[in-house]
Amino acid sequence: MFIDCWKSAILIAALASVCCAQSLRQEAENAGLLVGTAVRPPQLSEAAYASTLAREFNMVEAEDAMKWWVLRPDRATYDFRQGDEVVHFAKAHQMKVRGHCLVWGRYNPDWLTHGHFTPRQLSRLLREHITRVMKHYRGQVFAWDVVNEALDENGNLRDALWYNQPGIGLSTEGTAYIEQVFRVAHKADSHALLFYNEAEGEGMNRKSDAIYVMVRDFKRRGVPIDGVGLQLHIPTLDAGTGAAADISSNIARLTALGVQVHITELDVSVPLDSNGMPKSEDLTRQAEVYRGIVRACLNNPGCTAIQTWGFSDKYSWIGSHSHGTRGHALLFDRAYQAKPAYRAVWEELSAGRTSDSKPHVNPLH
Ligand code: G3I
Numbered sequence: 001m002f003i004d005c006w007k008s009a010i011l012i013a014a015l016a017s018v019c020c021a022q023s024l025r026q027e028a029e030n031a032g033l034l035v036g037t038a039v040r041p042p043q044l045s046e047a048a049y050a051s052t053l054a055r056e057f058n059m060v061e062a063e064d065a066m067k068w069w070v071l072r073p074d075r076a077t078y079d080f081r082q083g084d085e086v087v088h089f090a091k092a093h094q095m096k097v098r099g100h101c102l103v104w105g106r107y108n109p110d111w112l113t114h115g116h117f118t119p120r121q122l123s124r125l126l127r128e129h130i131t132r133v134m135k136h137y138r139g140q141v142f143a144w145d146v147v148n149e150a151l152d153e154n155g156n157l158r159d160a161l162w163y164n165q166p167g168i169g170l171s172t173e174g175t176a177y178i179e180q181v182f183r184v185a186h187k188a189d190s191h192a193l194l195f196y197n198e199a200e201g202e203g204m205n206r207k208s209d210a211i212y213v214m215v216r217d218f219k220r221r222g223v224p225i226d227g228v229g230l231q232l233h234i235p236t237l238d239a240g241t242g243a244a245a246d247i248s249s250n251i252a253r254l255t256a257l258g259v260q261v262h263i264t265e266l267d268v269s270v271p272l273d274s275n276g277m278p279k280s281e282d283l284t285r286q287a288e289v290y291r292g293i294v295r296a297c298l299n300n301p302g303c304t305a306i307q308t309w310g311f312s313d314k315y316s317w318i319g320s321h322s323h324g325t326r327g328h329a330l331l332f333d334r335a336y337q338a339k340p341a342y343r344a345v346w347e348e349l350s351a352g353r354t355s356d357s358k359p360h361v362n363p364l365h
Contacts, residue, residue, distance in 0.1 A: 020338065020346050024331075025058040027349035028306075031298060034096060035349070036307035038063035038265065040315055041085040048336045052311065054093040056331075061098035061264070061307060062086045063317075069109045071133060075125075080136055087140045098264070098307070099137060101145035101197060102130050103181050105160025113161060122161070123168035127184050134188035143193035145229055145264065146185045147178050151198060155210025175214050179223050186224035197229030197264055203246030212253055219257050228254050229264035232293060233309065235326070237285045240268050244292030248299060255302025262305040263297055266290075267329035268341065269318055278328045287340035290331075294348040301357045306345075312336055 028035035036059030043049040053060070064070055065082035073079055090097045103126065117125065134144065152158050157174065162181075164171035170180060178196070185194050196215065201207035211228060218225045230247070234240040251261045268289045270282040297303035310316045314334040318327045331342040 019343055019350075022350075024056045024342075024346060024349060027346060028058060031349050031352040032304075033298070033349070033353075034059040034262075034305035034307075036060055036096075036098065036305060037311040038100075038307070038309045039086055039089075040310075041065050041082040043315055044085060044089050049312065049315075050089070052332060052336050053089075054095075056311070057095065059096045059098060059305060059307060060086055060090050061100050063100075063310065066099050066133070066137075067101060067104070067107060068112065068129070069107050072109055072112070072129070074109075074111055075115070078132060078136070083137070087137065091140070096143075097137075097141045098262070098305075099133075099141040099144040099192075100264075101148040102133065102185060103146060103150075103162055104148040105150065105158055105162060108161060117166075119166050119169040119171070122166065126162065126168055126181070130181065130184050131188045134185060134192065138189045138191070141192060143195055143227065143262070144185060144189075145197035146182055146194045146225075148197045149199055150175075150178055150196075151201065151207055151210055153200065153207055155201075155206045155208075175217070178214070179218065182218070182223055182225050190224075193226040193260065194224055195227040195229045195260075195262060195264075196225060197231065199231040199233060199265075202230040202232050202250060203243055204249055208250050212250075212257070215254065215257055215259055219259070225259060227260035227262055229262050231265035231309075232263050232267075233265055234268045234289060234329075237268070237270060237282060237289060240289035240293075241285065242292075243289070244296045247293060248296035251296060251300040251303050255300055259302070260305075261297070261300065261303045262307065263293065263303070264305075264307050265309040266293065266307065267309045267316065267318065269322065269326040269329045271326050272324060272328065276324055276327075283328070283340050286329075287344035290341040291344040291348055294345050298348060298351075298353045299357050301353070 024035050035057055037057050039060045040063050062083055087097055157163055159165055163177050168177055170176040182194055201211050254261050268286045270278040270286050297306050310330050312332045313328045313330050318329050333339055
């Protein structure tokens with residue numbers, strides 16, 4: 001009896017030590033999955049940032065460097081320097097690159113939003129931008145968030161520069177402007193995967209229903225769309241706890257339409273005390289939220305990428321966005337030490353896909 005206890009203890013210790021012998025990217029590649037993160041070019045020169053990034057991820061996406069407000073300081077200029085830094089780092093470390101984002105109704109440069117352009121002028125500006133940017137990154141960016149966050153919480157089209165303020169001449173035709181943008185993107189780079197990317201439409205709700213209906217319509221009419229990005233910014237532990245089943249159902253119905261799903265901006269916020277620190281029990285709950293989401297993706301063969309919105313709590317949009325009340329949302333702490341969430345993700349990736357959920361497409365090639 002006593003010897004059996006010792007054997008169990010040794011076994012448990014041995015299993016515990018197994019965790020994380022390989023990196024996330026190694027486990028993900030075994031599972032036929034891309035594991036990525038949003039990156040900030042200025043941090044690529046920070047040794048710990050760069051080494052953690054290269055070791056753990058096989059995909060990157062510029063957090064901001066490929067957006068209008070960075071690429072286009074003025075109407076006559078394309079500034080690809082920051083985006084190129086991301087692409088060069090990815091090439092040096094055998095990583096794939098997602099592009100983000102060609103069309104968004106927010107955070108556009110003042111010269112564009114206050115330029116008093118007519119719909120015809122905006123349509124030309126948009127076509128020129130998409131074509132120039134996609135041709136610049138052709139063969140280097142394998143998938144693009146073509147349109148980002150076009151719907152409101154009820155699934156209706158948001159009022160926005162590119163839709164109806166004043167739009168590109170299709171403001172009375174519903175999703176026609178989105179369709180037009182996807183067609184322009186496909187013409188610019190017919191090899192890139194084209195995604196519609198959205199927040200808060202990850203589970204089963206009115207917004208995800210509207211996304212499903214739009215994608216089904218597009219697929220029926222041959223509009224060139226290849227995937228849906230589910231951002232999955234999870235603002236609280238309560239919001240994330242128990243959400244995986246709904247997310248899995250939504251992934252399943254989208255992939256049944258013949259498109260891929262990428263989880264594109266995953267982060268799970270925890271509450272912070274007056275010193276900006278989380279409770280350890282909340283970090284444990286956070287790990288289980290991450291676990292459920294990774295499992296939901298792995299159990300759906302059409303879910304081919306999981307990407308977090310940053311990877312170290314040292315660099316996350318949430319801190320400033322939440323005025324310090326919540327954060328610590330990522331897999332590594334501010335000192336690049338793996339958190340319980342990292343271990344949970346690693347364990348699910350290591351467990352791999354269920355036998356009937358091998359990916360239809362190999363996202364690694
Ligand atoms: O770098 C400048 C700095 O020089 C300046 O002093 C400072 C004050 O204005 O601004 C700094 O730029 C900020 C940039 O983040 C870098 O921190 C911009 O103002 C700020 O707008 C920008 O916010 C980004 C936001 O998108 C808007 O583009 C966040 O980093 C980024 O995480 C966030 O990401 C979005 C996704 O693209 C779409 N889904 C939601 C997600 C979170 O909002």
